[in-house]
Amino acid sequence: MNISQSIEIREKVIDAIRSFFKKQGFREVFTPILVPVPSIEPNLEVFETQLRTSKGLKRRAFMIMSPEFSIKKLLVAGVGNCFEITKCFRNEEEVSRLHSPEFTMLEWYRVGANYLDVMKDFENLFLKIVGKNKMTYQGKAYDLSLPWPRISVAEAFQKFAHKDVLKVKDEDFYKIFFNEIEPQLARSKKPFFVYDYPISQASLSRPKKEDPRFAERFEVFLAGIELGNCFSELIDWREQKRRFEEEKALRHAQHKTDYPIDEDLIKALKSGLPEVSGIAVGVDRLIMLAANAPEISDTIVLPAQEIFKI
Amino acid sequence: MISVNAGNITKGMYLIFKGKPHFVTKADFMSPGKGAAVMRVKYKSVDTGAAIEFTYKTNEQVEVADIEKREMEFSYRDGAEMVFMNPKNYDQVSVPFTLVEDKIGFFLGNIKCWVMFFDGLAIGVALPSSVTLKVIESPNEVAGNRINAPKKTVKLETGMEVQVPIFIKKGEKVTIDTETKEYLGRVK
Numbered sequence A: 001m002n003i004s005q006s007i008e009i010r011e012k013v014i015d016a017i018r019s020f021f022k023k024q025g026f027r028e029v030f031t032p033i034l035v036p037v038p039s040i041e042p043n044l045e046v047f048e049t050q051l052r053t054s055k056g057l058k059r060r061a062f063m064i065m066s067p068e069f070s071i072k073k074l075l076v077a078g079v080g081n082c083f084e085i086t087k088c089f090r091n092e093e094e095v096s097r098l099h100s101p102e103f104t105m106l107e108w109y110r111v112g113a114n115y116l117d118v119m120k121d122f123e124n125l126f127l128k129i130v131g132k133n134k135m136t137y138q139g140k141a142y143d144l145s146l147p148w149p150r151i152s153v154a155e156a157f158q159k160f161a162h163k164d165v166l167k168v169k170d171e172d173f174y175k176i177f178f179n180e181i182e183p184q185l186a187r188s189k190k191p192f193f194v195y196d197y198p199i200s201q202a203s204l205s206r207p208k209k210e211d212p213r214f215a216e217r218f219e220v221f222l223a224g225i226e227l228g229n230c231f232s233e234l235i236d237w238r239e240q241k242r243r244f245e246e247e248k249a250l251r252h253a254q255h256k257t258d259y260p261i262d263e264d265l266i267k268a269l270k271s272g273l274p275e276v277s278g279i280a281v282g283v284d285r286l287i288m289l290a291a292n293a294p295e296i297s298d299t300i301v302l303p304a305q306e307i308f309k310i
Numbered sequence B: 001m002i003s004v005n006a007g008n009i010t011k012g013m014y015l016i017f018k019g020k021p022h023f024v025t026k027a028d029f030m031s032p033g034k035g036a037a038v039m040r041v042k043y044k045s046v047d048t049g050a051a052i053e054f055t056y057k058t059n060e061q062v063e064v065a066d067i068e069k070r071e072m073e074f075s076y077r078d079g080a081e082m083v084f085m086n087p088k089n090y091d092q093v094s095v096p097f098t099l100v101e102d103k104i105g106f107f108l109g110n111i112k113c114w115v116m117f118f119d120g121l122a123i124g125v126a127l128p129s130s131v132t133l134k135v136i137e138s139p140n141e142v143a144g145n146r147i148n149a150p151k152k153t154v155k156l157e158t159g160m161e162v163q164v165p166i167f168i169k170k171g172e173k174v175t176i177d178t179e180t181k182e183y184l185g186r187v188k
Helices: A003-023 A068-076 A115-130 A153-161 A170-188 A237-253 A263-272 A283-290 B101-106
Strands: A048-052 A058-063 A082-089 A102-111 A134-137 A140-143 A150-152 A192-198 A214-222 A225-232 A276-282 B003-005 B014-017 B020-030 B038-045 B051-057 B061-063 B068-078 B081-085 B092-096 B112-118 B121-126 B130-137 B151-156 B161-165 B173-177 B183-187
Touching: A003 A082, A003 A115, A003 A283, A068 A082, A068 A102, A068 A263, A068 A276, A102 A115, A102 A283, A115 A192, A115 A214, A115 A225, A115 A276, A115 A283, A150 A153, A153 A170, A153 A192, A170 A192, A170 A214, A170 B038, A170 B051, A225 A283, A237 A263, A276 A283, B014 B061, B020 B121, B068 B092, B081 B121, B092 B121, B151 B173, B161 B173, B161 B183
Parallel strands: A150 A192
Antiparallel strands: A048 A058, A082 A102, A102 A276, A134 A140, A192 A214, A214 A225, A225 A276, B003 B061, B014 B020, B020 B038, B038 B051, B068 B081, B068 B112, B081 B092, B112 B121, B130 B151, B130 B173, B151 B161, B173 B183
16 A cells, blocks of 8 residues: 555544544544553553653653543543544554554543443444445455344353353463454454453453443454454442552553552542443554555554664 | 464464474464453464464463474476475475465575475475565556655566665666565665
C-alpha cells in the first residue's frame, strides 16, 4: 500500500466511526494523553516521563495505556453515552504485526446498557466500516452477516479443549485459547464473540449476578485477531479498590513500573458511576482489516519500525 | 539440550515441535487485552513441508533442533528437488523445493550457501546475508510508497521482483538482503 492509500483508508475508517456514534447522539470526548496516574494493567508496561514547570515544580507523568480511567470520571460527571478516539502507548512490547508502541484506540461507553448491547454496537459498527456483509482478508473470505456467533468462555473451553476454565491458570488461558479453541471457532468464517470470563480475568468488569465466578466481559475475534475487549463496568468502588490493590501487587511482582492507584477514580466511583458498558477497540487493526493489509504498520504513516529503526 | 525462551523465537529458527524439527516461518508476539503475552508461531514441517500454527506462553522453553551446517554450492533444480554440491569432494545432496521456496529468488548457479542437516538428512538451506543479482527488467514510471524514499519494482535475473531506488537501471547489479528481500546497494 502506498502512502496516499494508507492516509485515505485511515481517514475513511475514522470518519465512519465518528458518524456511526454521532448519529446515535454519543458525545465525542477528548481526555488527557499525559496523566499523573495511568491505568493499572498488571501485564502492560507504561511510558514514564516527568512534568517540570518553569518554577521548578516536578511531577511524575505517564502516557496513557488506555483512556478508560479519564472517561469513567466523565461518566460520573454525567456526560452520558460517549466515545473517544485517542493515541495510547505501551512500552516493552514486541513491535510486531499487531503491536505498535504508539497506537490508536477507540473506546465507547453506553449508559444503562450491558455487554450484550455493546456486542450489537460492535457488529453494526464493523458492518458500517466495511460497507458490506462479506469481506476478504489476506486471501480468506469472511461472512459478516448478522448476528455473529456468541459463545461463553466456559462452553468454549469445555467443548473444544475439554477443560473446566475455572481450573485453567490465567497464564495458560491464551495458549489454550489460540491452540485449541480459536481455530475451531474460526471455521465458521464469521467473526465471533467470546463472553463471561473467569472473575480472575475480570479487571474492571462486574461479576455476573447469576454466577459471580464469572465476569461480564467479552472479546471479539476475526481472522485470529482480537479486535475488542468489553466490560459491563464495575460500579462497586470497594471491589474496584480491592482489585486495583491486587493488580498493583501483581505489577510489583512482575517488576513493572510502580505507581499509586488512581484515588481520584475511586473518589469518583464513590459518588456513583451509572450502569454502563464500555469497550476498547484497536483502530489500527480495524484499518488493517478494512485495507486488507498484512500488518498494522502498513496502515500507519511513518510507523515505529521505520522511524525508530527497529 | 539447547532451548530458547518462546518470547525470543524468531523467523528462521529450527525448533523441535512434537518431537520433530520444524522451521519457523513466522513468529508473532501478541499481548491480549488482559492476560499474559503469547508468541504465535508458524512452523513448516521439514518432513512434509506442511504449515502448522502453535501458540506458546512467552516464558516457555522450546527445544532448539541440533542442526549441522555444511558449506555447499547450489547446482540445479530437478523438479521438486534442489541439488547442492560440496565443491571440495563433489558430494551431492538434494533438499525438497518446498523447504526453500520462499528463498527461490536467490538461487543462482554456484551460489555458496549452507545446507542444514538434522540426523544426517538435508532439511534446509541458509543463504549468505546478502546476494548480488543483475536487473533484467526495470520500468521507467515511479510510484512513491514512502514519503522520503520513493522506490520502484524491478525484475532480477532469477525472476524475483524487488523494490529498489528509482535510479537503478536495467543491466545493473544490486545487492539484496536475503532475509528481508530489501535493496542494500548497487554494485558497480
